[in-house]
Each structure stands twice: as structure tokens, then as C-alpha cells.
Amino acid sequence: MPKSTVRPGAEIVGESAALKEVLEIAQIVARSNSPVLLRGESGTGKEFFAKLIHDSSSRHEKPFVKLNCAALSAGVLESELFGHEKGAFTGATSQKEGRFELAHGGTLLLDEIGEISAEFQAKLLRVLQEGELERVGGTRTLKVNVRLVCATNKDLETAVAAGEFRADLYYRINVVPITLPPLRQRDGDIPRLAQKFLQRFNRENGRSLSFAPATLDILSKCEFPGNIRELQNCTQRTATLARSDVIVPQDLACEQGRCYxxxxxxxxxxxxxxxxxxxxxxxxxxxxxxxxxxxxxxAETVMGQSGLIGRERLEQAMATAGWVQAKAARLLGRTPRQVGYSLRRHGIERKVF
Structure with missing residues (x-):
């Protein structure tokens, strides 16, 4: 198979300082085999960054394998990751290699790692510690060599404190954490991304649509709580319903910086x-x-349920940022309002630092 000439990370579009910062970190991290934990809100592009790390590493010619762990029971997850032997359970009509085997020598991305059950966390930890596994229903021990990248939008520190996530597994996967910035913190990147999505739509549908400057200006002021995924959806929907080849503000279901x-x-x-x-x-x-x-x-009202930042993580960020909430928010991939809210909830005062 001919070697790809596409540069690593070509799918990641943007020129903002926030994006450049995490791109630089990802490139540095790619030089090692250390486990990486990609953090950030839903839709911020965690899978693209996992692929960038793989493609920039010495493992780039080996497989890049991914699995979304959400909504999978412990039994199904065990079979998917470790594989199974024929007859191991009802429906196992043939032997199956698991994702660890398929990724041997390469990189394994476990998305939504925070959703795995307590039962399966212990099994996963053993494989990560020992570098070997047994297929479901099998007795033969198989050696595996993978670079592990995990992704989550969950506050794992809070989950650990609540006893929902094993502390030993957390430290095993969180060797190098990278927090991806939400779209609202990527100044100037929304128009670039919207143009990219529109170009893709044009290629796939034989169209020649373009944005009017005023339309891009409105898009750049939108919040997009769903981040890149929501922007892509908005662009595709707008392009599909566009009444002419030039998309004007009236074609958007978004006005005055408000996401409809x-x-x-x-x-x-x-x-x-x-x-x-x-x-x-x-x-x-x-x-x-x-x-x-x-x-x-x-961002403001759901904060009370999903925006609380773990105390230890918050204290570390505030110490690093010199008690400047805006800087701590950037480090954590949160808003200053969420940082302030979490400080009040935990009762943290400046004297702690």
C-alpha cells in the first residue's frame, strides 16, 4: 500500500492561539509512548487529535483502532476489546480478535472512557498493567503492545471522589492530559471551519455555494454549545436549504449570536x-x-449539574494560573464563570494557594 502523503492533523482546521497551543502539545506527546487522556466538551474533535498523535508517532505505519465505550455492557465491552473464542457464549460462532489485538504495535483510542462500568474497570486495568490478555472463553495468554489514548467529556476527578471510577485506573490513563478548547474559545476559527464544511458539501452534492461575508460574521458570534459537531450540522442544514448560491444571513437559523x-x-x-x-x-x-x-x-444554568470542576484539579489549575480565573479556565477548558462557580461550591479561597 502506498504511503499516505496527507500531513498529520490535516483534518484539524484553525489558526487560533488556543488551537495552536494544544496542537503543539499533541505533537510533542506523539514522540513518546505515554498514555494520553484527551479531555473536553462534546464535539471538540477528540478523535481527530487521537489520530494526529498516532500519525505523528513512530507507530504511524501500524493500525489506529478506536472504540466508543459508551452504552456497552461490561460483557460486550470485554468481547470487543479482548476478543473471544468460538463457543465462548451464545452467538460466538467463530473466533474473534479484540481491539487490543487489532491495534497491536499501533494506537488504541478508547472514547467515552468515563462511561465504563466498575466491573470492567478492574479487567481493563489488569491488561494495561501487564500488557497481556486472554480472550473471552480462552486460556491462552496473548501479549499486546499498544499506545493507549483515552477520551472523555466527564470530570473523572469527581467520578473518582464519588467512587464511580477507580483511582488506580485514572492514574494509569491520565499520564498526559490534553484539554481541547471549546469552539467559543477558538477566536477566528468558526469561519474557517464553516468554509471547510461548505466545501465538503459542495463536493458531495455538486454545488457551488459560498457564504456572504455578513453570514460568516454572524456565525462567528454564535455560541455553538455542541462545538464543531454542531457547527457542521448547522452548515450542512443551511447549505441544504439555501435558496441561492450565495448564503445570506436570512438563510441561517442563527442570528445576533444566538443559536436557534x-x-x-x-x-x-x-x-x-x-x-x-x-x-x-x-x-x-x-x-x-x-x-x-x-x-x-x-453554559450558565446547566453548570450546577455538569459543570462542577473537581477540587484537586481546580486547585492545581488555580495555582498554575496564579489565581487568575481566566487563565485557569483556559487550562481547564472551561469558562471563567464555571471556575468561579466551582471555587464557591468547594469553598476555596486564595489563601489555599
Whole structure:
């Protein structure tokens, strides 16, 4: 097979300082075989960064294998990762190699690592410690050599404190943590990404659409709580419904920096309770065509349930940032408001540092 001429990380688009910083870290980390934990909100491109690390490493000619651990039971996950022998369980009609075997010599990405059950965490830890495994239903010990990259949008420190995630597994996978910035912290990257997604749409659909400058200006002011994934969805939907080859602001379901997403509004309302629902209802009905400011609303009101930062992680970031909340927020991949909220919840004062 001819060697690919595509440069590592070509899929990652942007010129912002926040993006360049994590790209540099990823390139440095790629030189070693240390386990990496990619952190960040949903839709920030963790899989692309895992592939960048693999393609920039000495393992780049070996397999890059990935598995999303979410919603898989311990039994299914064990079979997927470790493989199984014929007859190991009902439906096992043939021998199957697991993802560890398939990734031998290369890189294994375990996405949504924070969702695996306590039962399976112990089994995974053993394989990571000893570098060997047995297939389900098998007795032969197999040696495996993989570079492990894990990804999560969960606060694992809080999960460890709550007894939901093993501390020993956490330290095993969190050797080199990299926090990916949300789209709202990547100044100037939204227009570049939107252009990329539109070019892809044009190629796939034989179109020649383009954005009017005013349209890109509006997009750049949007929050996009779903980050790159939401921007891609918005671009594709807008392009599909565009009435002419030039996409003007009227073609967007987004105006004045406000993301118009009924599904997102509903999800946020369900999370924050009746008070939020009433607030959303007011935002939707006060004036026709003026959508609720869902991006800011989600960041501020859902914080109480999903935005609390673990105490130890927060203290380390604040110490590194010299008690400057904005700098700590960048280190943590959070907003200054979330940092301030977490400081108050934990009762942390400056004298701690």
C-alpha cells in the first residue's frame, strides 16, 4: 500500500492561539509512548487529535483502532476489546480478535472512557498493567503492545471522589492530559471551519455555494454549545436549504449570536427544571423570530449539574494560573464563570494557594 502523503492533523482546521497551543502539545506527546487522556466538551474533535498523535508517532505505519465505550455492557465491552473464542457464549460462532489485538504495535483510542462500568474497570486495568490478555472463553495468554489514548467529556476527578471510577485506573490513563478548547474559545476559527464544511458539501452534492461575508460574521458570534459537531450540522442544514448560491444571513437559523436549536432548548430545559423551562418559554415567545440565547443559557444554568470542576484539579489549575480565573479556565477548558462557580461550591479561597 502506498504511503499516505496527507500531513498529520490535516483534518484539524484553525489558526487560533488556543488551537495552536494544544496542537503543539499533541505533537510533542506523539514522540513518546505515554498514555494520553484527551479531555473536553462534546464535539471538540477528540478523535481527530487521537489520530494526529498516532500519525505523528513512530507507530504511524501500524493500525489506529478506536472504540466508543459508551452504552456497552461490561460483557460486550470485554468481547470487543479482548476478543473471544468460538463457543465462548451464545452467538460466538467463530473466533474473534479484540481491539487490543487489532491495534497491536499501533494506537488504541478508547472514547467515552468515563462511561465504563466498575466491573470492567478492574479487567481493563489488569491488561494495561501487564500488557497481556486472554480472550473471552480462552486460556491462552496473548501479549499486546499498544499506545493507549483515552477520551472523555466527564470530570473523572469527581467520578473518582464519588467512587464511580477507580483511582488506580485514572492514574494509569491520565499520564498526559490534553484539554481541547471549546469552539467559543477558538477566536477566528468558526469561519474557517464553516468554509471547510461548505466545501465538503459542495463536493458531495455538486454545488457551488459560498457564504456572504455578513453570514460568516454572524456565525462567528454564535455560541455553538455542541462545538464543531454542531457547527457542521448547522452548515450542512443551511447549505441544504439555501435558496441561492450565495448564503445570506436570512438563510441561517442563527442570528445576533444566538443559536436557534429547538432540540437543544428542550434538552437544557429538562436538565435545569421548571424554572428554566419557564425562562425558555419566555425567550421563545417574547418576540417572533428572536430565538432564545441557548448557548449562554446552557453554559450558565446547566453548570450546577455538569459543570462542577473537581477540587484537586481546580486547585492545581488555580495555582498554575496564579489565581487568575481566566487563565485557569483556559487550562481547564472551561469558562471563567464555571471556575468561579466551582471555587464557591468547594469553598476555596486564595489563601489555599
Amino acid at each position: 436549536s429547538p432540540i437543544l432548548k428542550k434538552a437544557v430545559a429538562e436538565q435545569v427544571g421548571k424554572g428554566a423551562i419557564h425562562g425558555l418559554a419566555r425567550g421563545e415567545t417574547e418576540s417572533m423570530g428572536q430565538p432564545c440565547d441557548v448557548g449562554v443559557f446552557a
